[in-house]
Amino acid sequence: MPIIVNLDVVLAKRGMKSYELADKVGITTANLSILKTGKAKAIRFSTLEAICKALDCQPSDILEYVSDD
Amino acid sequence: MRKLVILKSLVDFIWIVTCIPGIPLLLFFMVFVFINPDSVNFVIDTGVSKTEASTLQVQLIALVLVVLCFIGIYCLYLFRKTLRYFQQVKPFHEDVIANFYKIGYLLSGIGISALMVFFLARLFVDNKFRIQLGISSYLLIVCLGLFFMVLSEVFKVAKHAKEENELTV
Secondary structure, three states, X not given: OOXXXXXXXXXXXXXXXXXXXXXXXXXXXXXHHHHHOOOOOXXXXXXXXXXXXXXXXXXXXXXXXXXXX | OHHHHHHHHHHHHHXXXXXXXXXXXXXXXXXXXXXXXXXXXXXXXXXXXXXXXXXXXXXXXXXXXXXXXXXXXXXXXXXXXXXXXXXXXXXXXXXXXXXXXXXXXXXHHHHHHHHXXXXXXXXXXXXXXXXXXXXXXXXHHHHHHHHHHHHHHHHHHHHHHHHHHHOEO
């Protein structure tokens, strides 16, 4: 999939653990893991908003488009 | 879910009462037809007339019909297997989709083959070219087969939608 999730990079920059973010956002660590590993097929705007709020960042910091070719 | 239990019980009943004794009976019938066909007078009833059939005709028609019966029994076996997946609350399992497609494919084949056999039997036994339009049981079997194939496609789409929903964070 050409959309890359850089959540682990942002988490490392903020020095935050996955379970802390999951707790703040209100999703399970399993779902956060799906998002981090790029297995997710879609992300709700509400989840993206909560992640951006918790990490104090922009959606572009988390999501990146990389062409397949 | 009570409907599923009733359906499974009915299918199991049909399987136990009809199919399990049917398999050895059909095999016995086949052996009888091929080894000692002269001991019984076989009559081909085409719906128009009753004709005493020759040995070769009987053997040919019996062979085709027994093969179709075995395919029908296999379809019921696949349906039972599919219902078991439903009971285990796995309606979108790969096997369910594959079984529905297989059942549809086989039922359509049975319907078309039976239609051909009876059409050819009428043609060669009665020397009559007769096409019966309207609702016949063979056409209904073909429709049922196509319905199962459509059902398989629907389940495939539903499985995809379910996976997508599960992977939405």
